[in-house]
Amino acid sequence: MDGMHDLGGKQGFGRVRHALDAQVFHEPWERRVNALYSLAVRLGIFNMDEYRHAIERMEPRHYLSASYYERSLTSLATLCVEKGIVTREELERRARGAFPISAPSAPGRTNVAVRERFTIGDRVRVRADFVPGHIRMPGYIRGKTGVVVGESPPYPFPDAHAHGVPAEFEPTYDVRFRSEDLWPNSADAALVHVGVFQSYLERA
């Protein structure tokens, strides 16, 4: 989905709030959220792709205003409700107030049927796919051409794995793009590498 989470290349944001003693956690509840969502993964309630997608499905204004760990919390609650572990009513009764959860999921998809095997140095194009469900293709590479510089071991296909759709494992390719190709005349010169699933690619 072309969601609010897909931030790469979005303009208008200010300086990074960098600090040399940057914190990982600010409040004790953030540590608890981190542990609780990891417990849910360990218990098999959901996988990491489902977890990421439930964050992407947050109401956009909520997504932008929530801290990282509030997004984690919202995904955890959403999936526990959707999987029948707990009802939203129980959560709201226990929280003594409204407990916002993410919007329902659209259908996922399985791997592309005919996938090409690439080798380092191959020129590839990212398919111009538009899907309503989970996808790990950032919008800024859609339809763009780059060069394969690395190959990963096979992973579960996220567009399926986030939706309980059966799918094959497939490799990802580290694809090198030139920032001038991604944002012509509108980017600092750099090589931008993206881990792209095989199903998203075709030979250029």
Place this chain on the structure above:
Amino acid sequence: MSNDDTHPNIAPVERRVDAIQAAFEARGFKPAEVIEEFEHLTEERWIPDNGARVVAKAWTDPAFKARLLANGREAVADLGLTMPAHHRHLVVLENTPTVQNVICCTLCSCTAFTIIGLPPDWYKDLEYRARIVRQSRTVLKEMGLELAPEVEIRVWDTTADTRYMVLPQPPPHTAGWSEERLAALVTKDSMIGVARL
């Protein structure tokens, strides 16, 4: 999120965490034990000292460095360092005098957290995620890393379950130093690639 017209009476975030934790407790999931376990993991195990050891070893042991660049996950396992099951691949990116690698995750906030430590707050912020892929030289300069024009910037967006870490260059005047002394110089920022040593 504050209360507004679209979401009246939202419970404070801490009470929402309490609610999930209590629901887990009621179902026998033993959340308190896991919270305590994670206190230990996040404070003592998933720390940048791990990555610093990896970097210092690579600086002083060419055979290890070659293994690290060829297969990061296996090489760090030689040092007793583990990665979660879903982090199936670790790609180590070597800086040179004319190449600066920098990692990010524009879609969420993925990192090789068991090796370089949990991501700092700014890495997860909207600003870094939106800008580093498109305005890399400007953002690095704003963060205190002004690179000479001949230095090529290579940004790596963590969009799959491959994890990346930057192998920084050793600081000048450290030839002959022990691994331990070198490791003390290595920062999380240098392994993300927003600082040089």
